[in-house]
Each structure stands twice: as C-alpha cells, then as structure tokens.
Amino acid sequence: MSIWDVLEIPETSDIKTIKRAYAVRLKEVKPDDDPKGFQRLHEAYKSAQKIAKYNHTTNDNADELIQIQNINNEINVVDTGTTTYNTSGNDAISTHQINFSYDEEVPDTLYTQQFNDEQAIDEQISDEQQELDRVLSLVDKLLLDECQRNVIKSWGFISSSTFILDTDFNWQLGLSILKKLLEIDDIKTSTLNYLNSLFNWKDDEEYICDVIEDKWCKTLLLRINDLNQRNDPVLHLRGSKSIKKINKIQDKIFKQYYFSSDARRMFALLIDLCLIFFVMHSLLSIYQLLFGGVEEALLKKITFSFFIILYSIYTWSFETSYLQSTPGKFLLGLRVTDKNFMRIRHLRYFFRLVIMIVTSFMHIITVFINALMNQRYLHDRVSGTYVIDYRRSKKEHEEYYPE
Amino acid sequence: MAILGIDLGTTNSICSIWTDDGIKLIENRLGDILTPSVIGLDDKGSITVGRIAKDRLITHSDDTVAVFKRLMGTEHKIKIGKKYFTATELSSIILKSLKEDAENYLGEPIEEAVISVPAYFNDNQRHATKLAGELAGFKVDRLINEPTAAAMAYGLHDKSEGIYLILDMGGGTFDVSILEFFEGVMEVHATSGDNYLGGEDFVEAMVTDLLNEIGAEKETISSKQLQTIYMQMETAKRKIGSTESFEQTIKIHKKQFQWKSTKEWFDRVSMPLMLRVKRPIENALRDAELNSSEIDNIVLVGGSTRMGLLRATIGKLFGRLPLCHIDPDTVVAMGAAIQAGLKDKNKALNDVVLTDVCPYTLGTEINNPNGGNEGGYYYPIIERNTTVPTSMVKTVQTSFDNQTQLEIKIYQGENRLVKKNVFLGEITVKVPKGPEGKETVDVRYSYDMNGLLEVDVTIVSTGKKYNKLIEQTPGALSEKDKKASLAKLSKIKFHPRESEENRAIIARGERIYESSLNDKREYIANILAQFEKILDKQNTQEIKKAREKINKILHELDNEEWF
Numbered sequence: 001m002s003i004w005d006v007l008e009i010p011e012t013s014d015i016k017t018i019k020r021a022y023a024v025r026l027k028e029v030k031p032d033d034d035p036k037g038f039q040r041l042h043e044a045y046k047s048a049q050k051i052a053k054y055n056h057t058t059n060d061n062a063d064e065l066i067q068i069q070n071i072n073n074e075i076n077v078v079d080t081g082t083t084t085y086n087t088s089g090n091d092a093i094s095t096h097q098i099n100f101s102y103d104e105e106v107p108d109t110l111y112t113q114q115f116n117d118e119q120a121i122d123e124q125i126s127d128e129q130q131e132l133d134r135v136l137s138l139v140d141k142l143l144l145d146e147c148q149r150n151v152i153k154s155w156g157f158i159s160s161s162t163f164i165l166d167t168d169f170n171w172q173l174g175l176s177i178l179k180k181l182l183e184i185d186d187i188k189t190s191t192l193n194y195l196n197s198l199f200n201w202k203d204d205e206e207y208i209c210d211v212i213e214d215k216w217c218k219t220l221l222l223r224i225n226d227l228n229q230r231n232d233p234v235l236h237l238r239g240s241k242s243i244k245k246i247n248k249i250q251d252k253i254f255k256q257y258y259f260s261s262d263a264r265r266m267f268a269l270l271i272d273l274c275l276i277f278f279v280m281h282s283l284l285s286i287y288q289l290l291f292g293g294v295e296e297a298l299l300k301k302i303t304f305s306f307f308i309i310l311y312s313i314y315t316w317s318f319e320t321s322y323l324q325s326t327p328g329k330f331l332l333g334l335r336v337t338d339k340n341f342m343r344i345r346h347l348r349y350f351f352r353l354v355i356m357i358v359t360s361f362m363h364i365i366t367v368f369i370n371a372l373m374n375q376r377y378l379h380d381r382v383s384g385t386y387v388i389d390y391r392r393s394k395k396e397h398e399e400y401y402p403e
Numbered sequence: 404m405a406i407l408g409i410d411l412g413t414t415n416s417i418c419s420i421w422t423d424d425g426i427k428l429i430e431n432r433l434g435d436i437l438t439p440s441v442i443g444l445d446d447k448g449s450i451t452v453g454r455i456a457k458d459r460l461i462t463h464s465d466d467t468v469a470v471f472k473r474l475m476g477t478e479h480k481i482k483i484g485k486k487y488f489t490a491t492e493l494s495s496i497i498l499k500s501l502k503e504d505a506e507n508y509l510g511e512p513i514e515e516a517v518i519s520v521p522a523y524f525n526d527n528q529r530h531a532t533k534l535a536g537e538l539a540g541f542k543v544d545r546l547i548n549e550p551t552a553a554a555m556a557y558g559l560h561d562k563s564e565g566i567y568l569i570l571d572m573g574g575g576t577f578d579v580s581i582l583e584f585f586e587g588v589m590e591v592h593a594t595s596g597d598n599y600l601g602g603e604d605f606v607e608a609m610v611t612d613l614l615n616e617i618g619a620e621k622e623t624i625s626s627k628q629l630q631t632i633y634m635q636m637e638t639a640k641r642k643i644g645s646t647e648s649f650e651q652t653i654k655i656h657k658k659q660f661q662w663k664s665t666k667e668w669f670d671r672v673s674m675p676l677m678l679r680v681k682r683p684i685e686n687a688l689r690d691a692e693l694n695s696s697e698i699d700n701i702v703l704v705g706g707s708t709r710m711g712l713l714r715a716t717i718g719k720l721f722g723r724l725p726l727c728h729i730d731p732d733t734v735v736a737m738g739a740a741i742q743a744g745l746k747d748k749n750k751a752l753n754d755v756v757l758t759d760v761c762p763y764t765l766g767t768e769i770n771n772p773n774g775g776n777e778g779g780y781y782y783p784i785i786e787r788n789t790t791v792p793t794s795m796v797k798t799v800q801t802s803f804d805n806q807t808q809l810e811i812k813i814y815q816g817e818n819r820l821v822k823k824n825v826f827l828g829e830i831t832v833k834v835p836k837g838p839e840g841k842e843t844v845d846v847r848y849s850y851d852m853n854g855l856l857e858v859d860v861t862i863v864s865t866g867k868k869y870n871k872l873i874e875q876t877p878g879a880l881s882e883k884d885k886k887a888s889l890a891k892l893s894k895i896k897f898h899p900r901e902s903e904e905n906r907a908i909i910a911r912g913e914r915i916y917e918s919s920l921n922d923k924r925e926y927i928a929n930i931l932a933q934f935e936k937i938l939d940k941q942n943t944q945e946i947k948k949a950r951e952k953i954n955k956i957l958h959e960l961d962n963e964e965w966f
Contacts, residue, residue: 019585019586019588020586022588023585023586023587023588023756024586026588026756026758027587027754027756030756031756031757031758031791031792031852032852035792035794035851036794038758038792039792039793039794042758042790152612152615153615153616156671159670159671159674159675160667160670160671160674164674164678165677165678165681165716165719165720167681170678194675197675197678198674198675198678200678234474234479235607236470236473236575236603236604236607237468237469237470237471237473237474237481238460238468238469238470238603238630238633239441239443239460239464239465239466239467239468239469239626239630
C-alpha cells in the first residue's frame, strides 16, 4: 500500500491537500482507538510532506541554485557580526553547531572562519564588537583589582550588557574571559560558578579546552560544579527540612541473597554444639587429670557457665573472622553478616551475642517465636544482622559474584 | 459522570471541568480558583491543604511543606509532624483535597481525572504522578503535557490555525512546545524544557544574593525567618515588574535590615536563568525543523510568565509580542478540562484530535559500538520528539561466546553514555548458548499516549517473548507498598471543611502578625482575639459579619503578595 493509498488521495505536491487529507483520515483512525493504524497514517503523512517539500524546492529553485550560491558569497563578505537579536534561521543553526560542536558534527573550519571574520570586522567596527571591547576592558580592570575580582557583585556589568543574550556574543565573550581567567591564580570557585552560569562553559567543556589549548583549562573547568547544584531536587523544597532518602540499592542486594532456612540453621547449631561439648569435655578431663577430681555439684555449676563462655568465644572468633561462619555453618554454606551483607564488626557481634544468650534462657518461648520470625530470628533482628545461605545465593545469582 | 481536568502545579493546583457550556473552573472550599500546593499539619494534628497551609508556612515552617513537585519520582521522603511522606503521597493529598472540592461543588462523586504534567517530565515522574492520582482515588485517564493543554485552550479559544510556540513557565518547571493547529488537528511537533527552571528559582536566586550581600549563612537562619525572607522576595519579584525599586525590612537573627530591591539588581540576579530560558527554545525549534519566522503565535503560559523581564527577553528573542490573553495561571487547567471532554467523547469536541510527542529519547545499553567489550554506551530506540503512540524495534546481539543471558536495560535521555541518562528498568532474558553475535534479540519499545513505556523482547531463534511495562522504577511502589501507602493516607485526618474559612482568617492574621512590628502587631493580636471570642459564641450570623470585616482589615494590613 503506498502512502497515497493510506492518505486516500492521489499523488500530489500540494501541502494543503495533504494536510486536509491527513486531518480527515485522522478522525477515522484516532491515536487512542487504533494506535497501529495511526502510526501507519502518521508515517504516510510525514513522507508525503517530505516528498512535497522536496518537489517544491527542486522545481522552484533549480534555476536559482547558482544565484543563491553567489548571494551566499556576498553575505559572507558583509559582516556577520551585526545580525544580533532576530533569531532568524541562521541564528538557530549556528547555536546548534555551537552546542554540539564537540560531537564532531561541525568541522573546525567554522570557528577559524569566525575568527578570520573577527579580523575583517576590525575595519568596520560593529556595535557588537564595540560592546565586546567595552566589556572586556572592564573585565581587565576588574581582574587587576585583587579585592574585587572575587566579589560576585562586581561582575554584574556583564549581565547588564545589551548583547548578553545573543548566542555569538555570549560565546565569544565567554571564551575571552576564560582565557583571561587562566592567567589569574586566585579565582574562587564561587566566582567561576557564577561566570559559568552566564556562559555555560561546562556544557561545551571538551570543545572549549580544544579551542583554548591551555593545559590548565580543564583543571579550571573541573572546579565548576553547576550540575549538582542545579539538579538537586531537594534544594528548593520549602518548609519541612527533614528529608531522608530511601535506599533502594538495599533492595537490589536483598534480591541477590537468600536467608538461611530454619533446618539448616538448626543442623549447623547441632554440629557446633557437638564440637563445643567435645572441646569442653576434653578440656575438663585434662583438668581432672592434672589437678585431680572435682566435686560433682561444683562440676555441674561450672559446666554451665563454662559452656556459655566457651560458646561465646567459639562463635565470636569464627563468625567475625573472614570465614563469617562457625565450622557447622561453614559446612552448610551459611554466613553471618551485618545489615549491608558485610563482615560483622566486633561491637555489633557482642550485641548479637548478648541478645542471643538472653533469649536462649527462655528456650521454648524463643524457639516458638523464632519459628514465626520468617527466617530472621529475634537476635538477628534486634542486632541488625543476617544469617544468609551463601552457597544458594551464589548459585542462583552467579552474576553478582565475580571470581 | 464527569471527568475532572487537573493542573497539579508546583505552586498552585487548579481543577476544572468540561460542561456543555464550555470550561468551568472549580472553586475550592474558600471560594478560590487557585489552591496553593502546600501541605501542613495544624495544631490538632490534622492535615490542611492550600491557603491556610501556605500562611502557616511562615508561622509553622517545620510542619509545613511546599515546592515538592520536583521530588516526584525520586526516593526522597519528607517529614511532616511525625510521619514521612514521599512527594507522590503529598501530591495525592493535594489531589484528594481538590477531588473533595469538586465533588462538593458539583454535587456528584467524581472518579476519573486527566492530570497535567510538565512536558519534560521523564517516565519516572509520570508514573509517580499517575500513582498520586490513583492514591487519591481517581482513575487517571490521561496524563496531558502542560504546554499541550495550554495550546488546546488557546486553539479552541481563538479558533485560528497555525503554528504555536508555547512557553510554559510555572513555579518549578519550564516547558517549550511547538505545535500546529489545522483542520481540527492539534499536532505537537517538538517538546523541550528544563525541569529545574521556574518562578521559585528566581526567588531562590534573589534570596541567595541577598544573604550573600548581608553576609549571612543560610544554614544559620531559623526556618521561620528564612521562609519570611522567601515570602518577601516573592512579593518583591512581583512588585518589581511595575515599579523601579521596592523597599522592605528584612529580619535576620536579631538584626533588621532595610533592603531595597531594584530592577537592575533583579535583572543581574536572574540573568543566568534567562540564559537558560533560551536553550530549550533553540532545541525545540531545531527538532521541529522550523525557524522563528515560521512561528505564527508565541503563547505565554504559567504564572511566572507575568515577569516583565521574561516577557522582554522573549520579545527581544523573537522581535514581537507574545500572546497571553488567557489567564496564564488557569490556562493549563482549562486545557486539561478540554482533554477530559475529549476523553468523554463530548459532542462539541468531536472533531478535535490531538497528537503528541515523546520528549526524551528512549534506548538501551550496549557495548562500545566501535569495538571492544566495554559497556555503558547508549543505543537509542525511539528518538525524542517522535509522534506517539509509537512502536519501534531494534535488534541487539550477544557480546561473547556461550552467553546465556542478556540484560536489556531501559534508559531515557540524550547522552551517549547510559550513566548520564535516567534508568527506567531492566529485563533479563535467557538465550541459548552459541558463539558471539549468533543469538539476536528484537527489542520493541512502545510508547503510549500517556507517555508511558512498554518493552517487548523477542528472542529471534526461539521466538520466546518477554514483556515489561515499566513499573519497577525508582520511587514506584509495589502492590504491597501501594496498599501500605493507601492505609497511611486513609489514617490522615483532614480538617473539617466547615470551619475552614475561619481558620484561613486566623492563619493569615498569624502570618501578618509574625512579619509585623510593635503597634501593628498588637493591633492584629487584638483583632484575632476578638474574632476568636466571636467564634466561641457560635452565632453563624455574627461570625459571618465579623469574617467580612476582618478580611477587609487584614487585606489592608498585608504587605505581601503571597498568593
């Protein structure tokens, strides 16, 4: 189906006819009701317009092409500096080129040409050039004044210049001032920030540094921080000054870790307990061998506190080590971490230990509560620590674990 | 049942409706058209919205919040009283209050709305706005771009065909749209803007310079005093348009300063902002492939376009006077009402069709196209200023041997490096193993009329499809979060409507008291005490009389232009 079939008109170069046909068809294929049909229609409309425009220019201008070239040459001879306010087509195009020039869209010749023009203009000095000279002489004077040159207010004369909104003028003035600044040592960042707000050097950073060819240029522009200032949405909030940022990165980390299952933790605990009892009994029997028998009642008392102390040392030394797990947990691939899934610091671990011991005094209730705690037990929650299933996490999210 | 058109602004919000007689702007509980987008907590712990809250911004700065629209779609939480709220939740409180006003005004329940957003809002911000509407109990039919809405109002009002350049500067955002109106078609050609440029930035610049001059650190000033300075500068900003200079007494710490705002000073302070006004205009003209002589009408929209300096600058840039004969404060709401009428298939609007564009380029992340395995490069799929709805497909391929999955990351923005663009979401797809570049994947982006994006990924060799409607954006909420949000919002107590007018008077009186001195202070305190006594008697007739009288007195005493 050709574009003309879609528009339901015969082929034409008349833009008005095309528009009318599009308008009629559009009311039948509304973008809300038929997105696909609309897309087809709109594409046809755009192509038809392009073809029509192309036909117009080729028909009308074929003969005039050479003439236009001649005129263009003439225009180049006449100074370009005097066209100031009317943002006519030329103006718009030139700003385009300035803004994106470092994207290699524009050959450097444009600028060298401009600088050549500058020399040519010397003879018939335009208003703009005069103004440029006037402002620059004021800049020179200000820069000599050590007390005033870092006072933002004293730079006010730039913004009151009549041509400051003119793209070319702004660009040239900015470039000249930047060159002058490079010769001064003690320009404050606040001054730089202010001038950048007038000349927007930061956006054209790379290109400007190419033009100026001064190794300090980059260093100077690096000091300007306009984007952060401008784009911090909190800056302009009025009233309540208490703001917090929810950390969504946390969520992403959460996704890549699995908490350990209850069974695994129980099993790990069992292994650890066996180990501790083994160590405790061997220690006690060594003691008995060396210093003789101990009374039964006393032994019972000692055993309990001895066990607690041993357990604390055991878990503390293992779980804050780089292993992050006791042998039992290590065998089952578990790790104990802090809130950020990092190795736990000693103080936090102490806290965790104390809570663990306190809660374990109420064994049955604690077990019951912990079973309902969704894999994060009381002592985990209170002390802000996690026991994760490192092996499973690694297996399922390989991409997060670089070798 | 009618659909409400809402302009949810940075400084003010308005709602309106399309009726058979045309557009109707809805008055709020205080009889105003504009409801200031300010939220505060009153002494009894219930929420107040609008004018009362704005007055209390001066007297109770810590429990009041304003200018939060810029935080839409971000992860910031703002504290009011003891609770933290996201900007989305705050917006939903405003919307809820507007909804109540409209229902009260029209005498019927309203469930659907068209909400306007700045044209240059990104996907995250649009989602946040839509969500705010839903939290307020609306079905959000359409998000309409503010300049487009304004153009619709102008287009229908003037009934003149041609190409319009719309410059919309509100409290916090600046939008530029170029659109053409012909044969009942409104076609947007290009949109550009600056999300950090609005009336509040001018005030901010004034305050910053003032404090610089006086030599005071912003951080050391109490929030009450600081808010008062903001208010005074707002007044100065408005006065300077008509007078050459304007004098005020500024209090900082325990000192008082006579401050004279002159036109010259204002021009100097706002010049950097004026230069920023130019950039989006140039961008939009370039994208629309038009030059300024092809523009038939330049239209100014938004309260900030009342600034003389801005008008003069626009006049200078284009060499002619812009149009502004519809109230710049309400024109967006009027456009939203027209869109609501269109959505409602209103007969009077049957032959108007609107086409809009997407403001940003949408793309994905790829490896360096010039070779090497270095990631982080941007690959555009839908170019900015493409007419929507639109759907585009681009093909990407695996970048190393035996790759098992592809991460399609979705970005919005114009930079060639993804890290400088806005991240919207990602889809991970599994692909069969094979040599580098053998497996290809079609990525289809579909952008709808609301400016919301949908992504489809098809693996070419297996034909397996993945789909994602962008939801997991920063600041977006899961179903669970949404429920929690709703529960939190439903617990909020709104202040009863009936006593609102009386409270507005007291809030205003307290605000004027705060910024006055000596005798005037005592006088105001007296009046307020009298008024409270009358309120205690609960005689409606008497209260009404007193209200009128005091309103008049306060109006005369008020030095500020605060609304």
